[in-house]
Amino acid sequence: MTDPRLTPLAASLPASLPATVPFTGPETLERRSGVPFRARLGANESGFGPSPRAVEAMERAARDAWMYGDPEVHELREAIAAHHGVEPEHVVVGEGIDGLLGLLVRLTVGAGTPVVTSLGGYPTFNFHVTGFGGRLLTAPYRGDASDPEALIGLAREGGARLIYLSNPDNPMGSMHGPEAIRRMIEGVPEGALLVLDEAYGELAPPGSLPEIDPADPRVIRMRTFSKAYGLAGLRVGYAIGLKALVAGFDRVRNHFGLGRVAQSGALAAVRDRDWPGEVARRVVAAREEVGRIARAAGLIPLPSATNFVTIDCGRDGAFARVVLEGLGRRGVFVRMPGVAPLDRCIRVTVGPAEALAAFAEALPGALEEARSLADGGTAAR
Amino acid sequence: MTDPRLTPLAASLPASLPATVPFTGPETLERRSGVPFRARLGANESGFGPSPRAVEAMERAARDAWMYGDPEVHELREAIAAHHGVEPEHVVVGEGIDGLLGLLVRLTVGAGTPVVTSLGGYPTFNFHVTGFGGRLLTAPYRGDASDPEALIGLAREGGARLIYLSNPDNPMGSMHGPEAIRRMIEGVPEGALLVLDEAYGELAPPGSLPEIDPADPRVIRMRTFSKAYGLAGLRVGYAIGLKALVAGFDRVRNHFGLGRVAQSGALAAVRDRDWPGEVARRVVAAREEVGRIARAAGLIPLPSATNFVTIDCGRDGAFARVVLEGLGRRGVFVRMPGVAPLDRCIRVTVGPAEALAAFAEALPGALEEARSLADGGTAAR
Numbered sequence: 001m002t003d004p005r006l007t008p009l010a011a012s013l014p015a016s017l018p019a020t021v022p023f024t025g026p027e028t029l030e031r032r033s034g035v036p037f038r039a040r041l042g043a044n045e046s047g048f049g050p051s052p053r054a055v056e057a058m059e060r061a062a063r064d065a066w067m068y069g070d071p072e073v074h075e076l077r078e079a080i081a082a083h084h085g086v087e088p089e090h091v092v093v094g095e096g097i098d099g100l101l102g103l104l105v106r107l108t109v110g111a112g113t114p115v116v117t118s119l120g121g122y123p124t125f126n127f128h129v130t131g132f133g134g135r136l137l138t139a140p141y142r143g144d145a146s147d148p149e150a151l152i153g154l155a156r157e158g159g160a161r162l163i164y165l166s167n168p169d170n171p172m173g174s175m176h177g178p179e180a181i182r183r184m185i186e187g188v189p190e191g192a193l194l195v196l197d198e199a200y201g202e203l204a205p206p207g208s209l210p211e212i213d214p215a216d217p218r219v220i221r222m223r224t225f226s227k228a229y230g231l232a233g234l235r236v237g238y239a240i241g242l243k244a245l246v247a248g249f250d251r252v253r254n255h256f257g258l259g260r261v262a263q264s265g266a267l268a269a270v271r272d273r274d275w276p277g278e279v280a281r282r283v284v285a286a287r288e289e290v291g292r293i294a295r296a297a298g299l300i301p302l303p304s305a306t307n308f309v310t311i312d313c314g315r316d317g318a319f320a321r322v323v324l325e326g327l328g329r330r331g332v333f334v335r336m337p338g339v340a341p342l343d344r345c346i347r348v349t350v351g352p353a354e355a356l357a358a359f360a361e362a363l364p365g366a367l368e369e370a371r372s373l374a375d376g377g378t379a380a381r
Numbered sequence: 382m383t384d385p386r387l388t389p390l391a392a393s394l395p396a397s398l399p400a401t402v403p404f405t406g407p408e409t410l411e412r413r414s415g416v417p418f419r420a421r422l423g424a425n426e427s428g429f430g431p432s433p434r435a436v437e438a439m440e441r442a443a444r445d446a447w448m449y450g451d452p453e454v455h456e457l458r459e460a461i462a463a464h465h466g467v468e469p470e471h472v473v474v475g476e477g478i479d480g481l482l483g484l485l486v487r488l489t490v491g492a493g494t495p496v497v498t499s500l501g502g503y504p505t506f507n508f509h510v511t512g513f514g515g516r517l518l519t520a521p522y523r524g525d526a527s528d529p530e531a532l533i534g535l536a537r538e539g540g541a542r543l544i545y546l547s548n549p550d551n552p553m554g555s556m557h558g559p560e561a562i563r564r565m566i567e568g569v570p571e572g573a574l575l576v577l578d579e580a581y582g583e584l585a586p587p588g589s590l591p592e593i594d595p596a597d598p599r600v601i602r603m604r605t606f607s608k609a610y611g612l613a614g615l616r617v618g619y620a621i622g623l624k625a626l627v628a629g630f631d632r633v634r635n636h637f638g639l640g641r642v643a644q645s646g647a648l649a650a651v652r653d654r655d656w657p658g659e660v661a662r663r664v665v666a667a668r669e670e671v672g673r674i675a676r677a678a679g680l681i682p683l684p685s686a687t688n689f690v691t692i693d694c695g696r697d698g699a700f701a702r703v704v705l706e707g708l709g710r711r712g713v714f715v716r717m718p719g720v721a722p723l724d725r726c727i728r729v730t731v732g733p734a735e736a737l738a739a740f741a742e743a744l745p746g747a748l749e750e751a752r753s754l755a756d757g758g759t760a761a762r
Contacts, residue, residue, distance in 0.1 A: 017632040027451040040448065049447045058446060058642065062439035065614040065646065066430045067421065068607070070408040095476065099635050124636075131633055226449070233446040233641030251398040252512055254480050255505075260614030261439065261642055265446065 018130045022123040026333045038331035039358035044308050046230035047351030048282050051275035057268035061261040069263045071255040076267045080238050083270055090214035090240050092249040095257050097222045097237040102128045107248050108161050109134040116155045117164040118146045120339035125164050145174035152187040166197040168204050171337040171347050173304030178210035188218040196221045200306040202228035202276040203283055217242045228276040229269045236266040283307045286350035293360045297367055308349045317343030319374050326366030332359050399511045403504040407714045419712035420739035425689050427611035428732030429663050432656035438649035442642040450644045452636040457648045461619050464651055471595035471621050473630040476638050478603045478618040483509045488629050489542050490515040497536045498545040499527045501720040506545050526555035533568040547578040549585050552718040552728050554685030559591035569599040577602045581687040583609035583657040584664055598623045609657040610650045617647040664688045667731035674741045678748055689730045698724030700755050707747030713740050
């Protein structure tokens with residue numbers, strides 16, 4: 001019998017709230033297997049680490065951790081605004097892009113509100129949309145890239161309030177150039193907002209992102225310190241958009257949610273102009289190395305504008321999952337896309353040489369195991 | 382003209398979302414005045430700092446900040462559960478009590494849902510209730526303490542879904558003993574949940590908190606690392622409640638919201654069993670000192686079970702505000718309750734000797750200024 005005090009809560013859960021969490025953490029997998037990973041290449045974290053200046057700033061801030069962070073995030077917001085050449089009123093800083101997506105969805109999506117995204121796109125966005133009762137409309141990928149025209153078409157037909165696009169794309173690593181994105185923005189129907197998730201933006205080839213026009217009411221751009229800046233463990237992201245939209249976040253955000261240590265680390269990170277570029281150079285080299293490893297094993301690495309390489313395992317999703325699990329048993333944590341046909345791939349975050357060496361060592365065995373299992377399965381039928 | 386794309390958002394703001402932020406940060410006041418505070422005694426932070434072990438843990442974690450925190454917060458959750466002698470499934474860890482209050486309100490409050498709290502109680506809770514469209518019903522304080530009987534009575538009459546009580550109380554510092562709280566829990570009407578905010582719990586006199594019964598569906602208990610643990614700048618809090626209720630948080634929380642640095646610091650803090658007790662001893666001594674300073678200035682310090690002393694300035698809210706502003710101009714940041722008659726007081730966080738010395742130095746001048754202004758005002762009428 002359900003306790004009557006929980007009835008409204010329990011009754012509302014199946015209808016409106018997500019039943020599953022967006023991602024299983026590597027720590028959970030380690031606890032299940034009892035064996036720690038040798039190489040953490042699944043969460044698109046930056047194994048090249050944060051700027052040494054950010055590390056110093058966090059160490060200093062540790063002693064000041066008894067003080068709340070500035071609820072207006074003033075210094076960091078100003079520094080981000082200066083970095084992008086926009087006014088601070090166009091910038092909202094939050095608890096990662098995940099947190100900002102949640103707030104944006106809360107501000108714009110209610111029961112039944114149509115929202116457009118790619119089929120197989122970022123699960124955490126979907127988690128928020130479902131959690132606020134929105135209705136997801138999905139356009140399939142096209143040639144391993146999101147399909148801007150299909151997304152816009154769907155938004156027009158369905159009267160969508162939000163259109164989500166991750167560019168560069170997660171989980172496929174593909175990217176649309178500035179012209180394609182500008183065309184997409186031109187196509188945003190009245191009453192809709194394009195959520196341009198540029199978490200991997202600093203890792204894209206120079207000049208490949210469209211310029212930021214903060215006064216454009218049709219788009220909100222999102223960036224993070226979790227990828228190129230190497231600060232996933234701080235959880236700081238930001239969005240750039242219309243002042244009125246940015247002001248809306250103040251009405252719903254957790255004002256003291258960004259702690260002093262997080263603000264200090266991110267501030268030092270954004271002030272160190274060289275680090276993201278340095279990381280980007282290492283990422284390019286590491287992507288090539290992951291590509292070589294994949295090809296040496298007879299697999300096809302897809303082109304990537306991010307800090308991961310999505311690798312086509314050449315068969316179906318069940319096969320790729322066996323490869324992924326085999327890598328896991330060999331101490332290498334990777335992830336894979338969630339829906340067909342993208343799920344024929346595994347997604348391998350790039351990292352320092354030792355981590356890639358562990359991947360190179362583990363891949364052939366994991367593949368052999370998967371092939372023998374798949375062929376054995378066929379023979380037994 | 383409002384941009385059509387913002388119309389639904391802009392139109393919904395006045396009706397359902399809070400127009401003001403719950404608190405102005407000391408950093409904002411410093412920016413306005415151009416002068417930094419000498420003593421930060423307004424936010425009930427712990428000037429005695431975090432455990433040195435927590436500082437070490439954060440420093441170590443700074444170098445690992447490229448990794449996301451465990452989305453299940455496994456180790457910290459287990460450590461908290463062990464500390465309280467409950468199963469981990471009764472514990473949810475989140476981004477401060479503020480964050481957990483927001484999630485709880487989201488899970489339980491919709492448009493028009495009645496919610497009970499004290500008139501002049503914690504503004505951030507009200508911010509969340511208003512933000513999700515709930516309807517606040519308030520019971521006045523009684524003798525500078527919250528009024529459990531009135532709150533329960535109001536909940537019965539109004540069919541409230543949540544009843545909020547901060548115990549020990551913020552902003553008054555008063556406290557109800559375990560018997561009174563047990564009676565209150567017995568009185569919680571069917572369909573309602575008592576939100577027992579025990580942010581200052583570790584600072585209350587030993588034995589003054591009711592035992593935790595995690596299987597009681599009528600109450601959820603909230604604790605934080607921001608007060609006795611001295612980690613306000615990390616933003617980590619937790620709640621203990623029925624397993625089914627705790628499981629509900631997993632459907633709405635920002636799964637990667639608790640970063641690696643925050644988890645590491647809080648874990649070291651909860652494992653250092655001695656620190657909160659050590660802080661509590663220093664707080665008792667510092668409370669006595671603040672009391673002496675207040676009495677020496679002719680004011681009445683109220684009894685406190687927290688790390689702050691609420692001081693009756695002896696006149697009305699306008700007078701207390703002038704005292705507060707005078708302290709601010711003298712470099713001492715304090716806060717005050719928001720509604721009459723509580724607002725005849727200022728609220729002074731305790732802290733190390735230097736900070737209290739700054740308060741002792743500033744108070745007489747601020748008071749004299751306020752008295753002369755008030756008397757001059759009267760004479761001019």
